[in-house]
Amino acid sequence: MQSPVGPLTIVVENDAVVALDWVKPLRDDDHPVLDAALDQLSEYFDGKRQDFDLPFAPQVSDFQKIFGKALCDIPYGETRTYGDLAKQLNRPAQAIGQACGANPIAILIPCHRVLSSTGLGGYSGAGGVETKVKLLQLEGAGSLLL
Structure with missing residues (x-):
């Protein structure tokens, strides 16, 4: 599409x-x-859907499956930091960043909702951080970027 x-x-x-x-x-x-x-x-x-109701079966590690669930639990229009997820999942922030970068179902499993403590952090989708900003703005989370 x-x-x-x-x-x-x-x-x-x-x-x-x-x-x-x-x-x-x-x-x-x-x-x-x-x-x-x-x-x-x-x-x-189109701004008419906030959650996805689809079967997912990414070929990922057990930790990435747990991590993907944690990402899906971040509400539309909200963000978390790598540190927040590190504490929640009892993992180092670096592991959280690597799991974000390895997410094979970006957007649907919303890794764009994860920010660094000092700013945006990265984004593995095409367009990188610009795409992350567009997705966050679409969700109304653009004010969190200021």
Whole structure:
């Protein structure tokens, strides 16, 4: 799909979303989970959806699964710091940053809602920090960036 943050491709395997990439799709398949993901992302970008109701099955470590749940628990329009999540998950902040960078389902699993204690931090999606800012502004969290 075309989105405000560039072309996005959703990868579905075994009836679950396993990845979201910033590339043009190689092919266009018809699948109910893919159709639902595209619809929900469109609603999100139109400001009509705050949560995603999709099956996820990223190929990640056990810690990254726990971390992904913690990300999904951050409410729309709110942020947490790497340090906040480090305390919550009893892990070093560096591990939290690495897990954010390794998130294969960005936006849907909202790693853009995690900031450093001194500013934005990084973002692994195409466009880097500019994309992170756009997503946070879309959610009304732009005032947190000042």
